[in-house]
């Protein structure tokens with residue numbers, strides 16, 4: 001059963017597109033009215049808190065700053081989130097505080113259950129064995145949405161923390177405090193610190209436990225920790241020592257689970273993207289609990305073991321295509337997605353390493369591959385018909401480290417997502433060319449809404465005036481087609 005479980009392609013590997021309620025209004029609007037803004041939840045991200053707190057930002061990031069504030073506002077209109085709310089099912093433990101998700105590609109096989117037609121849904125879920133159907137989503141999985149809730153929480157914590165530094169309003173850290181207390185600490189709504197019921201494969205009693213693949217559901221810990229460090233190091237008043245202590249205690253218990261349970265160790269053993277994400281989830285949490293030595297060891301273990309067999313000298317990643325060498329990937333039908341997806345995790349691991357003073361960017365794999373080469377290979381590959389924008393933020397990350405002397409990455413971005421400088425990632429992957437987009441477009445906006453000027457004041461040195469929230473929403477709506485990957 002364990003071998004079969006490992007074949008599971010990963011739902012959380014697909015970028016979530018959050019569709020927020022409210023009507024699109026490009027005229028002046030009140031700040032409290034959420035607009036119809038879709039946005040991309042990046043696969044993975046690590047932001048150095050000192051970069052954010054320094055306020056030493058390039059003026060070209062003014063539009064990205066505005067997007068960050070707007071996304072924070074929109075997310076706040078949706079939260080706070082908890083594993084206990086909107087939960088028509090409890091885990092088989094019966095405890096609503098247990099995080100629950102179902103393995104997305106698994107379906108009941110009732111062929112050996114003779115009275116199928118008489119079975120209710122509830123009987124089917126616990127009577128028929130479940131089997132994997134590659135690439136087909138079981139719609140049942142949407143009945144429980146702890147996964148979407150945590151993803152939203154991790155984005156909210158990241159964007160609110162940055163919005164606080166950008167905008168200065170105490171609202172943003174106050175929102176984070178409420179969101180963290182609700183998810184992790186309050187008696188009524190807290191999550192138990194384990195993933196014993198993540199990506200559960202349903203079926204007869206005895207089989208309703210989590211799969212190791214479900215550990216990936218909390219990959220947002222890298223984003224969440226980045227946000228918390230901004231509030232902690234920036235001494236946000238709403239980030240009290242009580243909340244900090246409570247979250248650290250939760251994280252310490254969860255780290256214990258993440259480093260000792262069979263489920264978590266199965267994930268740590270995964271040679272593909274699951275392993276890559278495991279390491280940055282763990283390293284982030286170790287940083288969160290101030291165990292920098294442990295985090296350093298975690299990142300270095302990733303680069304000295306798993307990473308060594310992930311990239312070929314050509315830049316191709318071993319798992320997505322070399323199926324003979326990597327049979328667990330044989331069911332993977334989207335190599336473009338999985339290349340980009342693992343790349344995001346490798347980059348996050350390198351960025352966490354840099355935060356800790358360990359330079360992983362130039363490390364080669366056993367066969368001479370590098371992250372840089374893996375990006376170039378991923379960008380050159382034929383995209384999925386879905387028009388995935390996944391590798392764009394990775395292009396920004398790599399260009400910000402290695403430079404872009406030939407303008408190759410800027411040209412790629414300008415061609416595929418001309419408005420890329422409005423993406424939040426453009427704010428934290430610097431220096432990076434804006435291909436003239438900021439200068440060409442910001443002055444055209446007419447709104448006088450404030451926010452997003454950052455430290456540069458109302459008029460930036462390159463002539464970029466502040467842009468209004470709603471004007472920006474219109475701009476964002478224009479490019480959202482390229483961001484939408486999967487609406488599942």
Ligand SMILES: *[C@@H]1O[C@H](CO)[C@@H](O)[C@H](O)[C@H]1NC(C)=O
Nearest residue numbers: 087088089090091094095096
């Ligand atoms: C989940 O457990 C809680 C606490 O025992 C209970 O109140 C709730 O009704 C349960 N939910 C379902 C769907 O059974």
Ligand SMILES: *[C@@H]1O[C@H](CO)[C@@H](O)[C@H](O)[C@H]1NC(C)=O
Nearest residue numbers: 113114115116118119123127
């Ligand atoms: C059908 O089979 C299930 C499982 O064996 C049993 O629980 C259920 O009572 C049966 N239903 C009918 C109508 O016989």
Ligand SMILES: *[C@@H]1O[C@H](CO)[C@@H](O)[C@H](O)[C@H]1NC(C)=O
Nearest residue numbers: 018019078142145148149152
């Ligand atoms: C799951 O939760 C997220 C975050 O709240 C939400 O955006 C999404 O629409 C939800 N999905 C479903 C199917 O309910």
Ligand SMILES: *[C@@H]1O[C@H](CO)[C@@H](O)[C@H](O)[C@H]1NC(C)=O
Nearest residue numbers: 261262263264265266267269
């Ligand atoms: C992880 O891999 C090691 C080495 O192959 C193996 O000894 C160990 O049993 C594995 N652990 C789990 C939990 O799968």
Ligand SMILES: *[C@@H]1O[C@H](CO)[C@@H](O)[C@H](O)[C@H]1NC(C)=O
Nearest residue numbers: 292293296297356357358359
């Ligand atoms: C992490 O490891 C690197 C390389 O060994 C070392 O230079 C750095 O000081 C370490 N950082 C921390 C926080 O321990």
Ligand SMILES: *[C@@H]1O[C@H](CO)[C@@H](O)[C@H](O)[C@H]1NC(C)=O
Nearest residue numbers: 359360361362363401402403
């Ligand atoms: C990594 O490689 C880049 C590009 O060759 C180089 O500029 C940089 O100095 C290297 N960094 C380290 C730490 O070796």
Ligand SMILES: *[C@@H]1O[C@H](CO)[C@@H](O)[C@H](O)[C@H]1NC(C)=O
Nearest residue numbers: 058059060431432433434435
């Ligand atoms: C800001 O970014 C632009 C475009 O990459 C670059 O030309 C300029 O030197 C940067 N300015 C600073 C102060 O880093």
Ligand SMILES: *[C@@H]1O[C@H](CO)[C@@H](O)[C@H](O)[C@H]1NC(C)=O
Nearest residue numbers: 439440441442443444445475
């Ligand atoms: C912004 O204004 C410049 C100069 O008038 C013009 O060339 C450019 O096309 C405008 N951009 C948009 C998006 O309207």
Ligand SMILES: *[C@@H]1O[C@H](CO)[C@@H](O)[C@H](O)[C@H]1NC(C)=O
Nearest residue numbers: 031167168169450451452453
């Ligand atoms: C922060 O946002 C609020 C609400 O939109 C706005 O009134 C205020 O001027 C902004 N502050 C800054 C410094 O941008």
